[in-house]
Amino acid sequence: MTRASINIGISDRVADYTERFRRFLDDEVAPLEEQLAAKNVGTAAQPHLDEAGRMHPEVWEARREVQRRAGAAGLYAPHNSASVGGGGLSRVEMHHVEEFVYRNSGLGLGLAALAWTEGPNPAIEHCSPAAREQYLTPLIKGEITAAFCNTEPDVGSDVLKMSTWAKRDGDDWILNGHKAWITNAHFADVLQVVAVTEPGAGTRSLSMFLVDAGAPGFRRGVDLPTMMNDGLTGELEFTDVRVPAENVVGEIGDGFALAMSWINWRRMCRGGMDAGWGNWLLDRALSYSRERQSGGKPIGALQAVQHLIADMDADITQAKATSLMIQAQLDELGPFDIPLHRDAPRLISLLKIINDEAFYRVTDRAVQIHGARGLQLGSPEEKLFRVARNLRIPAGTVEIQRNAIARGLLRDRGPAA
Ligand SMILES: Cc1cc2nc3c(=O)[nH]c(=O)nc-3n(C[C@H](O)[C@H](O)[C@H](O)COP(=O)(O)OP(=O)(O)OC[C@H]3O[C@@H](n4cnc5c(N)ncnc54)[C@H](O)[C@@H]3O)c2cc1C
Structure with missing residues (x-):
């Protein structure tokens, strides 16, 4: 094509x-x-x-x-x-x-x-027929929920340095470790856990396991409250949890690629999410700027406010255009292929960083237009400002996106001077 x-x-x-x-x-x-x-x-x-x-x-x-x-x-x-x-x-x-x-x-x-995050994702599609029946089909039907367990108390961006590990025992695997900052930690029926199976093997050192929340040795830890204030993020502990071979996702050694597949799915979702919420905020800003009066006229008649509105529109349009252009290219390359096309990581990171940064500015301006009401706890503007601030960290920080973009650009030109 x-x-x-x-x-x-x-x-x-x-x-x-x-x-x-x-x-x-x-x-x-x-x-x-x-x-x-x-x-x-x-x-x-x-x-x-x-x-x-x-x-x-x-x-x-x-x-x-x-x-x-x-x-x-x-x-x-x-x-x-x-x-x-x-x-x-x-x-x-x-x-x-x-x-x-x-x-x-x-x-x-x-x-x-x-x-x-709690639902069926592209990575879990690589599960066995037995796990498909037990977990994937119920996930797709919305009958159960999942949690993706990658981050640990001491390791976030530096994924290959994780310490959760699994060791083969007959046909089964025995899993030990501690995960943190996990969305849906408190309620998930199945845990999609990334763990070390071959230390020192680089991007082949990790594997992905499906752990049933009823498995002996699995324990839900404390809630880790964040500025999202939604009571969904917490810690998980795995002590000698026995995982049957049929709960290995993909092949042993595929864990890093599968984790990236899950993470890339969340990164790609930023485009539609930011365009949708951005336009919702823009609609609200337009309504408010017509109603709210200052100096005997609506604030929307003031050039200062018009420029805030125009800047919101510019950011939303630019981020949306980027998302559509990149997602079209990813559709050609295979967005969730394993192995992933070598050009895809840079494109996905461009999508995420451009949308994360644009949406952060959009929510900041939405707050500004609403004055004190924009800061009022519980107002949509205040909530989405916190959401936008949050989005720049999970699924890979904006700095990690910059690394991937530069790596993709420099890769074909030899080592940087
Ligand atoms: C609300 C929320 C929900 C989350 N949900 C999940 C979940 O469901 N599952 C899951 O596994 N994790 C989840 N996370 C964890 C999230 O993915 C990590 O917080 C994120 O990857 C960053 O890791 P960290 O917090 O350990 O920061 P660190 O990796 O310690 O980074 C700290 C700072 O150093 C910078 N930095 C680190 N390494 C580099 C580098 N190589 N180059 C440039 N800068 C670097 C970072 O950009 C950042 O600014 C969630 C986090 C939050 C806040």
Whole structure:
């Protein structure tokens, strides 16, 4: 396929998905959101926490109900391959789906209807037939949730230095280690754990295992509260956990490539997410700038405010254009191939850093336009400002993205002077 044939438009499959998603928001999500509001336990975006600092169980259960219903409606896993029961959409199509979902859900319960960190991911598609039946199919149906367990208390960016390890014992593996900063640590039914199986073997030193949350030796640790304040991030401990051979994902030694596949999926999702939320914030900024008065006229009549609005639009448009252009190229290269095409890491990192930095500026301006109301705890602008600040660290910090971009550029030109 030549570059000239790249199509970044909205396909019939996307139009069908978004039409069904819109109806799902009205028919299924809106009543659940009303029921949740009546319980006085916070909202999906601003949940109350339980005594251990975890997301309030009623809020978690409302999200789970949305996930189960979205799974039953075939809306939850459009990004997974059709061969495992997903929607089989391309990355360009997923940009449009994600943009639609984030723009139309805002900070509501509807966001739970599209698989996120807790859902089925491209890496787990490499599991065995037995694990597919036990974990992947229920994940795609929204019946269970997962957690991706890579980071440790002492190791984040420096993935190959992790200390969690697994040793073969007959056909099984025995897993030991301590993971930290894991999203969905408190509730996941299955843990997708990356561990060392061949020390010193570089990018072949790691393997990925599926650990059932009921396995003896597995223990959920403390909540690690972050500025997201959602009660979802915590620690996990594995002590002599026996993992059957059928729960190895891919081959032994594939762990680094599989971890990168999971991480790259999250990086690619930034494009649609930022365009969707960015436009949602822009809509809100436009409405507010028409209502709020200063000096006897709406603040939207002031050039200072108009420029903040224009800068939001410029950042959203630029980041969206980057996402669509790059996701189209990745569709050609194979976004989740193992091994990954050598040009893909630089492209994925460009997508992430441009979107992370643009969205951070967008949320900052959204706060500014709303004045004190933008800073008010619990306002959408304040929440998304915190989200945007957060996004620049997980799934690879912005510095790590710069490393990958420079590495990709310099690689073919010999060592840097
Ligand atoms: C809300 C949240 C959710 C998360 N969810 C998950 C999850 O579900 N699963 C999971 O496994 N992890 C998760 N993480 C962990 C996250 O992926 C790590 O925090 C991230 O990879 C950075 O690692 P670190 O925090 O150890 O920072 P470090 O790696 O210690 O980095 C510290 C600083 O040094 C810089 N730095 C480090 N190495 C380099 C380098 N080589 N070149 C340039 N700069 C460098 C970094 O950019 C950063 O500024 C989550 C984190 C948060 C905050």
